[in-house]
Amino acid sequence: VQSFTEGCAANDMVPGARLVSRTVVAATHKDAAFFGVEPGCELIVVERVRTADGIPVMLENNAFVLADHPYLQTLADKDLTDNSIFALVAEHSGRAPLKSDPCTVEIALADAQAAPLLEVPVGEPLFYMEAYFTDAGGRPLLLGRQKIVGSRYVFDI
Template sequence: MLNAEHAVPLYVQLKKAVQSAIANGTFNQGDKIPTEIELSETYNVSRITVRKAIEELVSEGYLTKRQGKGTYVNRPKIGRKIDHIISFTAACKANGVSSHSIVTERKKLKADPDTAERLQIQSNEPMLYIQRKRYAGEQPLMLENNYYPFDKFAFLMEANLEGSIYELLRNHYNIDPNQPGETILQIALADEHQAKLLEIPIGQPLFFMNTIIYDQYSKPVHVGKQYIIGDRYQFTL
């Protein structure tokens, strides 16, 4: 129950109570929360207090109001700084969300001229292509397409890649992917293949991030081309 004599304003107490209910699963993703009247009666506060708490939770992305239907719990957004190196696994963990990956493709390819130049190998030299479907919680969030110089990273052909590749490289191979190169962030529309893997409608907006990552010796680790569901991810500068 809220405490009217506490130094913390009632609307802030109510806001924290709703956040706790989301965190502990009382309100799950996609659930409709109680109405203003119901929350007012449950917590013994005015509707003005309820309205202010809900408005802040909406502005912060915890809730969404649907005209004529009510207020619903959002799926959490995963946030990261665009100019920082952080693995998807670490980004999810930092946002309080579990993660896992499914390898959908893993094969040896001949490098096209553009990718070869970025990986500092010769055109038509072998490179390793790994595509993974990456989950935040139980929902797919990203289709990750990475291209590695094959001669240096052939061991990834047989490695368990359900978790963080960056952690695997750091902990077992003394390779630290810690330097971001040029990063291009655009908006793309999901094609049929991407929509099927990400379990979204064809044409849904996606972030498309095209980047290259270097190791501690400024050697290329991989070129990355990632397709990310836009309404569940946010980039900051």
């Protein structure tokens, strides 16, 4: 698994991140099944706009089990700005995403919330990617739901 930060570096671009929100939500049945927790368990969802050379490319939504990653709720905003969340998780937990299974990509339209954050018109086609990341031990680590501006991002499959 290559992080957004690593992908930008590999393409000689400067990665950036701007925190949009950090919220605690109750795990749905589907999310709880992936994480191996009870439905209703607290998840922390970190939403950020990811940029490449200052241009918005992705609206990133990453969910973690709060009990496993409490530092994500208490880190100052600057610690989540212009940083790789994969690197922060690895630094604080010793765990890094190794693979994503399953990972789906479909087309979605930019809504009134995503469009201004990504600096695209409402209705702009976006890639919507849902990825279930596990660590080296096969343990669930994070669930990513990303909206990606297709004209600004290339997938290498």
